[in-house]
Amino acid sequence: MRLKKGIALILTMLLTGSILMAGCSTAAKTSVTTAEPTAAATKTDNTSAVTESTKAAASDDSLAKVKSAGVLVLGLDSAFPPMGFLNDKNEIVGFDIDLAKEVTKRMGITLKLQPIDWSSNILELNSGNIDCIWNGFSISEERKAEVNFTDAYMQNRQVVIVRGDSNIKTLADMAGKTLCLQAGSSAADALASNASFKSSLKSVVELSDNVTAFMELEGKTSDAILMDEIVAAYYITQNAKDYKILDESLADEQYGVGFRLADQTLRDEVNNQLKAMAADGTLAKISNTWFGKDVTVIK
Amino acid sequence: MLSAINYSSMISFLLDGTVKAVELFFLTIVLSLPLGLLVARLRMIKFKAVQLPVKFYLLIMRGTPLILQLMFFMYFPPLVLGFGVDRFMVAVFSFTINYAAYFAEIFRGGIESIPVGQQEAAYVLGLSQFQTFIRITVPQVVKRIIPTVAGESMTLVKDTALASIIGVTELFRNAGSLKATYSSVIPFAVAGLFYLIMNSVVAAFYSRVEKKLNYYKG
Numbered sequence: 001m002r003l004k005k006g007i008a009l010i011l012t013m014l015l016t017g018s019i020l021m022a023g024c025s026t027a028a029k030t031s032v033t034t035a036e037p038t039a040a041a042t043k044t045d046n047t048s049a050v051t052e053s054t055k056a057a058a059s060d061d062s063l064a065k066v067k068s069a070g071v072l073v074l075g076l077d078s079a080f081p082p083m084g085f086l087n088d089k090n091e092i093v094g095f096d097i098d099l100a101k102e103v104t105k106r107m108g109i110t111l112k113l114q115p116i117d118w119s120s121n122i123l124e125l126n127s128g129n130i131d132c133i134w135n136g137f138s139i140s141e142e143r144k145a146e147v148n149f150t151d152a153y154m155q156n157r158q159v160v161i162v163r164g165d166s167n168i169k170t171l172a173d174m175a176g177k178t179l180c181l182q183a184g185s186s187a188a189d190a191l192a193s194n195a196s197f198k199s200s201l202k203s204v205v206e207l208s209d210n211v212t213a214f215m216e217l218e219g220k221t222s223d224a225i226l227m228d229e230i231v232a233a234y235y236i237t238q239n240a241k242d243y244k245i246l247d248e249s250l251a252d253e254q255y256g257v258g259f260r261l262a263d264q265t266l267r268d269e270v271n272n273q274l275k276a277m278a279a280d281g282t283l284a285k286i287s288n289t290w291f292g293k294d295v296t297v298i299k
Numbered sequence: 300m301l302s303a304i305n306y307s308s309m310i311s312f313l314l315d316g317t318v319k320a321v322e323l324f325f326l327t328i329v330l331s332l333p334l335g336l337l338v339a340r341l342r343m344i345k346f347k348a349v350q351l352p353v354k355f356y357l358l359i360m361r362g363t364p365l366i367l368q369l370m371f372f373m374y375f376p377p378l379v380l381g382f383g384v385d386r387f388m389v390a391v392f393s394f395t396i397n398y399a400a401y402f403a404e405i406f407r408g409g410i411e412s413i414p415v416g417q418q419e420a421a422y423v424l425g426l427s428q429f430q431t432f433i434r435i436t437v438p439q440v441v442k443r444i445i446p447t448v449a450g451e452s453m454t455l456v457k458d459t460a461l462a463s464i465i466g467v468t469e470l471f472r473n474a475g476s477l478k479a480t481y482s483s484v485i486p487f488a489v490a491g492l493f494y495l496i497m498n499s500v501v502a503a504f505y506s507r508v509e510k511k512l513n514y515y516k517g
């Protein structure tokens with residue numbers, strides 16, 4: 001009797017398990033189908049990237065693959081207002097999202113938003129899980145070696161933000177103070193290339209995202225944040241915070257959309273669409289909605 | 300947008316994450332328990348050729364961080380082997396083989412604590428090794444390891460948060476996204492409450508199982 005109970009228990013477990021697995025394998029099939037086009041794209045892209053062959057137009061079918069799949073997968077850190085974040089209806093919105101929606105509309109395909117961990121962004125791109133990184137992605141020489149950027153579409157500076165009542169007015173005043181920033185961001189790169197400034201600081205705190213950085217500032221566990229001016233201005237306005245942005249900036253940089261190194265045709269298509277949008281005024285219109293002025297730089 | 304919290308939409312988004320975490324939990328438990336039992340049995344086989352790979356597997360799984368294992372299984376296949384993988388399936392796979400290693404050692408401890416005399420008695424009574432294992436040993440082992448398995452299950456509920464590192468939209472990641480939307484830590488506090496509720500259910504479940512298996516003392 002007791003043995004039968006035990007066996008019945010084990011059988012029920014296995015039965016429940018197989019039912020759950022059956023349910024999940026149906027779900028897995030649908031996701032695998034959508035993943036296949038990108039996975040197939042990876043096979044071609046990886047071979048060309050690994051052998052470091054020049055981007056021969058003949059073997060570059062990135063645009064064709066995306067068009068036949070009918071979808072462009074955009075990877076983003078969905079906690080980066082105003083470029084890409086959740087609104088209070090839990091939809092992903094943002095300046096970059098609006099740009100991407102317009103571009104894909106003109107290309108005749110749909111846009112799929114894939115939240116990723118920002119520190120794995122290039123990894124996700126190269127493994128084919130996403131087709132592009134479009135999230136306030138700053139162009140830099142190191143990143144250019146791994147990513148195929150479009151032309152710059154927006155100007156940005158790395159700036160230092162302090163509390164309103166702080167007596168820090170210049171970068172020199174930051175000596176002996178605590179600075180925080182987002183790990184893996186271009187703020188971190190800017191700091192690394194500014195050795196004298198970095199060594200003057202008491203400590204540098206690396207956080208997972210910019211909102212945590214603002215909490216550090218608010219809670220006085222950090223004296224200043226180093227981050228993108230665009231994001232800082234947005235946050236300060238939206239939350240009506242008494243924070244100040246120092247005049248001196250650490251690095252001037254530009255945002256671009258990042259593609260796999262071998263995906264030249266895809267990158268060119270998106271680039272052309274952005275140019276067209278600049279020419280007919282759509283780009284300026286979207287910029288006005290978000291920033292009250294035209295901050296775009298694409299010609 | 301970055302303003303007062305819309306509680307109903309926050310709760311619904313966190314609930315979506317909770318459902319993902321629960322799915323991850325159930326799939327892992329259902330798959331890793333039998334796998335753990337199998338591995339435990341293999342570990343006890345006298346052949347070096349079987350024991351060494353098993354011991355190696357146990358060492359790797361228990362000796363490296365689960366978060367790194369998740370990243371490995373997510374990015375190694377596409378970058379080195381050339382095929383894409385589904386995020387959620389990677390999480391289930393990685394959690395399963397990791398937890399199976401822990402369960403294997405728990406099972407082995409339980410199995411080895413059963414007096415050898417029982418095996419001898421079973422042999423004398425004519426039961427095969429397999430019959431002895433399934434009908435005599437395992438039921439007793441299950442009863443003995445319930446508290447430990449309960450503890451591991453509760454750890455698993457919390458470990459589902461690690462899947463956020465490969466972009467799975469489970470509870471912890473969703474709370475993180477909401478933190479940016481509302482510039483507040485309240486989503487995390489609510490997420491903490493949800494984890495507590497999930498684990499209270501798990502604890503209560505195992506407590507009931509223990510009571511049911513207590514039909515004799517010892």
